[in-house]
Structure formats: C-alpha cells, structure tokens
Amino acid sequence: MPAVTETRETVEKLAKSSYEWGFETDIEMDIAPKGLNEDTVRLISQRKGEPQWMLDWRLKAFRAWLEMEEPTWAHIHYPPIDYQDAHYFAQPKKKPGPKSLEEVDPELLRTYAKLGIPLHEQALLAGVEGAEERLPIAVDAVFDSVSVATTFRKTLAEAGVIFCPISDAIREHPELVQKYLGTVVPVADNFFGALNSAVFTDGSFVYIPEGVRCPMELSTYFRINARNTGQFERTLIIAEDRATVSYLEGCTAPQRDENQLHAAVVELIAMEDASIKYSTVQNWYPGDDEGRGGIYNFVTKRGICRGARSKISWTQVETGSAITWKYPSCVLAGEGSVGEFYSVAVTNNHQQADTGTKMIHLAPNTRSTIIAKTISAGKSDSTYRGLVRMQPKARNARNFTQCDSLLIGDQCGAHTVPYIESRNMTARVEHEATTSKISEDELFYCRSRGLSEEDAVGLIVNGFCREVLKELPMEFAVEAQKLLQISLEGSVG
Amino acid sequence: MSDFLKIQGLQARIDADGTPKDILKGLDLEVPKGEIHAIMGPNGSGKSTLSYVLAGRDDYEVTGGSATFKGQDLLALDPEERAALGLFLAFQSPVELPGVNNANFLRTAVNAVRRARGEAELDAVAFLKAVRAETKHLSMSDDMLKRAVNVGFSGGEKKRNEVLQMRLLQPSFAILDETDSGLDIDALRIVAEGVNSLRSPNFSALVITHHQRLLDYIVPDRVHVMAHGRIIHSGGPDIAKTLEKQGYTQFLEAAA
Numbered sequence: 153m154p155a156v157t158e159t160r161e162t163v164e165k166l167a168k169s170s171y172e173w174g175f176e177t178d179i180e181m182d183i184a185p186k187g188l189n190e191d192t193v194r195l196i197s198q199r200k201g202e203p204q205w206m207l208d209w210r211l212k213a214f215r216a217w218l219e220m221e222e223p224t225w226a227h228i229h230y231p232p233i234d235y236q237d238a239h240y241f242a243q244p245k246k247k248p249g250p251k252s253l254e255e256v257d258p259e260l261l262r263t264y265a266k267l268g269i270p271l272h273e274q275a276l277l278a279g280v281e282g283a284e285e286r287l288p289i290a291v292d293a294v295f296d297s298v299s300v301a302t303t304f305r306k307t308l309a310e311a312g313v314i315f316c317p318i319s320d321a322i323r324e325h326p327e328l329v330q331k332y333l334g335t336v337v338p339v340a341d342n343f344f345g346a347l348n349s350a351v352f353t354d355g356s357f358v359y360i361p362e363g364v365r366c367p368m369e370l371s372t373y374f375r376i377n378a379r380n381t382g383q384f385e386r387t388l389i390i391a392e393d394r395a396t397v398s399y400l401e402g403c404t405a406p407q408r409d410e411n412q413l414h415a416a417v418v419e420l421i422a423m424e425d426a427s428i429k430y431s432t433v434q435n436w437y438p439g440d441d442e443g444r445g446g447i448y449n450f451v452t453k454r455g456i457c458r459g460a461r462s463k464i465s466w467t468q469v470e471t472g473s474a475i476t477w478k479y480p481s482c483v484l485a486g487e488g489s490v491g492e493f494y495s496v497a498v499t500n501n502h503q504q505a506d507t508g509t510k511m512i513h514l515a516p517n518t519r520s521t522i523i524a525k526t527i528s529a530g531k532s533d534s535t536y537r538g539l540v541r542m543q544p545k546a547r548n549a550r551n552f553t554q555c556d557s558l559l560i561g562d563q564c565g566a567h568t569v570p571y572i573e574s575r576n577m578t579a580r581v582e583h584e585a586t587t588s589k590i591s592e593d594e595l596f597y598c599r600s601r602g603l604s605e606e607d608a609v610g611l612i613v614n615g616f617c618r619e620v621l622k623e624l625p626m627e628f629a630v631e632a633q634k635l636l637q638i639s640l641e642g643s644v645g
Numbered sequence: 646m647s648d649f650l651k652i653q654g655l656q657a658r659i660d661a662d663g664t665p666k667d668i669l670k671g672l673d674l675e676v677p678k679g680e681i682h683a684i685m686g687p688n689g690s691g692k693s694t695l696s697y698v699l700a701g702r703d704d705y706e707v708t709g710g711s712a713t714f715k716g717q718d719l720l721a722l723d724p725e726e727r728a729a730l731g732l733f734l735a736f737q738s739p740v741e742l743p744g745v746n747n748a749n750f751l752r753t754a755v756n757a758v759r760r761a762r763g764e765a766e767l768d769a770v771a772f773l774k775a776v777r778a779e780t781k782h783l784s785m786s787d788d789m790l791k792r793a794v795n796v797g798f799s800g801g802e803k804k805r806n807e808v809l810q811m812r813l814l815q816p817s818f819a820i821l822d823e824t825d826s827g828l829d830i831d832a833l834r835i836v837a838e839g840v841n842s843l844r845s846p847n848f849s850a851l852v853i854t855h856h857q858r859l860l861d862y863i864v865p866d867r868v869h870v871m872a873h874g875r876i877i878h879s880g881g882p883d884i885a886k887t888l889e890k891q892g893y894t895q896f897l898e899a900a901a
Contacts, residue, residue: 345723596700596701596724597736597740600724600733600736601758601810602728602753603757604755604757615746
C-alpha cells in the first residue's frame with residue numbers, strides 16, 4: 153500500500169477518535185427563548201443593562217440585517233440556517249463570589265481542567281477572591297456569552313490599560329465605545345457582521361493609552377457551551393499613539409449534534425506608531441467524520457492602521473469548525489503603516505474553510521505581508537481568498553503574498569483565489585503560490601531514520617507551517633502545535 | 646551470529662506506469678557481522694532497488710525470496726522498525742524537508758530510535774553535545790544544523806549530512822548507496838573516515854558504488870558484482886581493481 157494511502161487512513165482513523173474537548177458543562181443557564189426579532193434585541197440590551205444609544209445602535213444593525221442577504225460567494229456549502237431556531241442569549245446564573253476553589257461549581261472546574269487551564273488560573277477564572285497573584289497572562293474568559301471573570305484589571309489599570317468585557321465597557325467607558333464601535337466594521341458592513349452588531353452578547357474591550365506598552369499578553373478563552381446558542385462575540389481593541397499590545401484568542405467547544413452558528417466581529421484601531429498583534433488559535437468542534445455537527449464560524453475581523461507607521465499583525469491557526477468563513481483584514485490608512493497576515497488553516501474530514509485576508513492600501517509607503525498555509529486532508533475543502541488593493545494615493549506601497557497548500561490524500565481540495573487591484577503605478581504587488589502533497593520520498597526518508605509515519609507527517613506539516621508558527625507568541629506556540637497534532641496526527645515537533 | 650544479513654532468492658518489481666517491471670531476479674547475498682562488503686555493477690543492474698527494498702520503501706513489491714537481519718524477517722518490518730533494529734540507508738539522493746530544522750530532525754530521529762531500542766532519550770543539552778562532536782569530526786559547520794534538512798545543501802553537504810545521521814543513529818548495518826557520487830576528493834576522504842571509524846566487530850556495511858576510488862578509502866572484505874538483478878560474481882577486494890581496468894564484460898559473459 154502506498155505510504156500516502158496509509159497516511160490518509162491513519163489520519164482518518166485518528167480523526168475518528170472522538171473530539172478530545174467535546175464535553176458539555178451542566179450549569180444552570182438563564183436562556184432567552186428561541187427566535188430573533190426586535191424584542192430579542194431589546195431583551196439582550198435590557199439584560200445587559202445597556203444605555204439607550206447602545207440599543208438604538210443594535211436596532212439599526214438589526215434593521216439593516218433584515219434587508220441583507222446571506223452571502224453565497226464563498227466556496228462553502230451548508231444547509232440553510234434557520235435564524236429563528238436558535239437562542240440568542242444564555243447566561244450562567246450568578247452566584248455570590250466563591251471564597252476558594254472548593255466553593256466553585258465543580259462542573260466549571262472540570263471544564264477548565266479538560267481545557268488544560270492551570271489550577272491557579274482556574275481560580276482566577278472562577279472569580280475566587282485573593283487569587284490575583286502574579287501571572288504572565290491576563291485572561292478574560294468568555295464562558296458562553298458572559299465573561300465569568302475578568303482578571304488583572306487592577307494590574308492593568310495601574311498601567312492605564314482597560315481590559316474588560318465589552319458589556320462593562322459600554323456601561324463604564326461609554327465615550328470610548330461610542331467613539332470607536334463600528335468605525336472599522338460598520339453595522340451594515342456584511343450580513344454576519346450586521347447580525348453580530350444586533351445581538352452580540354459579550355466580548356472583550358481593550359484600550360491602551362498613549363505611549364503605553366501593555367505589560368502582559370492579553371488572552372481570552374472562548375467556549376461555546378449552551379445547546380443551540382449562537383455565539384456572537386464583539387471585540388474592540390484600541391491602541392493610542394505609540395501604544396503596543398498583543399492579544400491572544402483561543403477557543404474550544406463542546407461536542408454537539410446540531411450545527412452552531414458563530415458570528416464574531418473584531419475591530420482593531422491603531423493610532424500613530426501604535427502596534428497591535430492579534431493571535432488566534434481556533435479549534436472549535438469540526439463535526440464528526442461524516443461532517444455532522446460542528447461549528448459554523450462566520451467571522452468579521454478587521455483592523456485599521458489610522459496613524460502613520462502603525463502596525464497590525466494577524467496570526468491565526470485554524471484547525472476547527474465545520475465551516476470557517478473568515479478574512480482578518482487591514483486597512484492601511486496611515487502613511488508608512490504595516491499590515492501582516494500569517495495563517496495556518498487545517499481542514500480534515502468534511503471541514504470547509506474559505507479564509508484569507510484583505511489588505512487595503514490607502515496611504516503612501518504602506519507595506520503588507522501575507523503568508524497563508526493551507527493543509528487539507530480527508531474529504532475537506534480549503535480555499536485561500538485574498539484581496540490586495542492599492543488605492544490611488546498608495547504611492548510606493550508594497551505587498552508580498554505567499555500562499556502554500558499542502559494536500560494529504562487524494563480526496564481533499566485546495567483553492568487559491570487572489571484578487572489584486574492596483575490603482576497606483578508605483579505600488580508593487582508580489583504573489584507566490586504553491587500546491588504540493590506530502591511526498592512518498594519525504595515520508596520514506598523520515599521513516600528510514602526511525603520516525604513513525606505519524607511523527608514524520610507531524611514533522612513535515614510543522615516544517616510547512618514554520619513561517620507562521622514562529623509568529624505566534626510563546627504561550628500559543630505549544631498549543632498550536634498540539635492542535636496540529638490533534639487535527640492531523642502524530643506528535644509535532 | 647553467522648546470519649547477520651542474509652538474502653535468499655530475493656525478487657522485487659516496481660510498477661512502471663501500470664506495467665510491473667521485475668528488477669531483482671533471485672538475488673543471494675550474505676554479509677556477516679563485522680564485515681564491509683561492496684556491490685558494484687553497471688547502471689540499471691538493480692543496486693539502488695536492493696537498497697530501497699532492504700530499507701523498506703513500499704513502492705517496490707517483493708515477489709519472492711527472503712531477507713533476514715539478526716534472525717528477523719526484515720521484509721515484514723516497517724521502515725522505522727528496521728531503523729530501530731539497526732539498519733541504516735545513506736541515500737544516493739538525500740531528500741529535502743522544507744522548513745524542518747536539521748537539528749530538530751536529527752534529535753527526533755535519534756530519540757525515536759533510542760526509544761524503540763529501550764534506551765533513554767537524549768535531552769537537548771546531551772544531544773547538542775553529541776551532535777557537535779560529530780559535526781566537528783565531519784568538518785561540518787554548525788550552520789548546517791540550523792538550516793532546513795538538506796534544503797540548499799551542496800551535494801557534498803548532503804552526503805556529509807547522511808554520514809552525520811548514520812553516526813548519530815549508531816546502526817549495526819549501514820547501506821551506502823553511491824555515497825561517493827558527486828563528492829570531491831576531500832569530501833570523499835571525510836565520508837570514508839566517517840564510515841571507517843564505525844568499523845567494529847559489531848558493525849557491518851554494504852557499500853554500493855560505481856567506482857574503485859571509494860574502495861581505496863573504505864577497503865571492503867568482499868566485493869560483489871551485480872547485474873540483471875542478481876549477484877553474478879563475488880570475491881576479494883581485488884575484483885574492484887579488475888573491474889576498474891577491464892569493465893563488467895568478462896563477468897557478464899561468464900554469467901551468461
């Protein structure tokens with residue numbers, strides 16, 4: 153049997169082992185009835201104790217959404233989503249703050265344990281008083297739709313950094329939220345973005361004041377935890393002049409029978425000489441080996457480099473979800489600003505991914521780099537879709553794009569769809585693309601050195617993704633390699 | 646053990662665009678423990694096929710005969726099991742692994758083999774110490790450890806990297822498939838030295854070559870002449886010199 157066939161079968165076998173983090177936490181929930189109408193939007197706004205302007209904003213988005221059509225241009229296929237057949241609000245019932253871990257709902261702790269969250273961090277997440285010791289990462293855990301705990305607010309507050317659930321920010325920092333929310337992704341930007349704007353229930357808010365280098369990596373663990381609860385996260389990150397921040401987003405989800413809709417919106421704003429690094433490791437439940445279940449992940453992520461010499465860098469490792477529809481983008485409005493997109497997308501079984509980026513060069517001397525690595529296995533289908541646009545004022549702007557696809561087996565597909573629009577003669581755009589398979593030669597060479605086939609595939613895949621993985625913060629690099637293992641096979645690295 | 650490597654009546658074929666093509670046609674060969682044997686033969690005689698079949702490459706179909714190594718049925722084992730058992734193949738054309746750090750690759754391989762042999766794995770420090778000693782021995786720059794496996798390596802560097810792997814994996818039986826091809830005389834000397842220094846009563850090797858030149862540096866105990874998928878003549882090291890002067894014709898005629 154040729155080695156590649158064997159590899160495929162090994163991959164398939166491993167994929168059959170049940171999703172490691174597929175479990176469901178049984179915590180009393182406060183759930184809104186199914187369905188989506190203006191009353192749902194009002195209910196959400198009321199439950200979150202929002203001011204009138206926020207409700208008005210949501211309603212504007214909702215009315216826009218009603219007029220919009222679900223996009224069909226992506227290379228993905230799924231049965232029609234019944235937006236009325238889902239809950240749009242679920243909140244764990246509030247209990248008084250526990251004094252120690254013993255008092256924390258054991259179900260919650262078990263969830264954290266399965267996610268591999270260290271014990272001291274669990275205490276923080278569970279809101280145990282006095283648990284705020286020195287930790288390298290601040291975690292704003294989004295446990296279902298509501299942040300169960302926000303940590304390090306004090307430490308960060310001393311640096312002038314605001315890091316809190318966006319619902320808190322709406323109440324406590326209305327002037328900032330009103331000033332920036334929807335300025336990068338307007339309410340009527342796109343179908344899923346508008347839906348998110350109408351019904352988002354939580355997310356993170358980050359504000360880094362002028363000249364401040366955020367003293368720690370900011371991190372969010374996302375969990376989708378209630379049956380049929382659409383998860384609509386809203387994240388807003390603002391870095392003022394010369395501010396620097398690195399934000400980590402990591403996600404796991406419990407196993408489900410029915411598809412779950414996830415439509416997040418992330419907005420980044422970088423002012424003069426500011427720098428935002430946004431890293432994602434996503435491993436939501438991809439569905440079973442027949443493609444049943446799994447998360448529908450329709451995400452709008454966009455950043456704007458408003459100030460001169462500002463920089464926004466997206467790094468993502470996407471291994472999960474049944475469907476991924478995601479294009480983290482950069483609008484380069486400040487002269488000499490820099491946009492980066494580093495991506496690894498892995499699909500297996502019946503997973504579908506249509507992902508990429510948009511680099512919109514508005515100002516002179518702007519630069520962008522796109523490195524996209526796509527790995528397809530099983531019967532999955534993966535598309536890189538990217539747009540590089542050089543506007544008339546983008547004098548001497550430069551882009552470099554590299555898209556590499558790696559195929560495992562002969563039943564998967566990889567597609568590259570680059571759009572390049574240049575309206576400035578001095579702008580330079582480079583695009584390189586390759587498609588390859590893991591060759592028999594590579595596998596045999598590794599195995600003849602004693603590596604198992606799984607280790608060999610892991611090593612080769614890891615090598616293939618190296619340019620992207622090295623962009624991840626240390627905290628995430630290990631997790632990302634773990635995910636590549638789980639998604640494909642064998643030990644990586 | 647007299648039956649160190651024993652091959653009897655080995656037949657193998659490859660699928661050539663849909664038509665099976667027989668390459669090994671009843672090959673017999675024995676290499677006792679502690680001996681170094683050379684195989685010489687014209688192009689297309691099946692020398693590389695033999696090395697691939699012994700190492701376990703699965704696009705060759707074994708259609709008859711047997712091969713045992715240390716008393717085990719070699720042909721029933723996966724390539725990695727053969728490596729753990731002590732078999733090593735130095736490739737004629739070493740494969741490039743883009744993005745895979747050479748040091749990381751070497752360490753993963755060494756520890757995979759050590760694990761399979763029931764030995765303790767080397768930690769990063771111990772490994773680095775071991776590998777540095779070897780690279781120095783082979784006149785390799787540390788830079789080659791930092792680069793991706795064989796990517797951008799010159800022909801000579803690739804061959805040295807093969808010998809480096811061989812020395813780190815400590816095989817009891819090494820097959821060198823035309824390791825001398827593309828080497829200048831200095832590199833040849835270094836590579837030969839790398840093999841010779843492994844010589845011991847517990848180490849055997851099969852050196853496949855076109856040229857007498859390599860055998861000036863690695864002096865074999867026996868030389869086998871291979872043609873048409875079989876060993877057609879065996880003898881002492883002198884055969885190589887005869888071949889160098891007179892070519893394969895006399896052996897081919899004698900075998901016909």
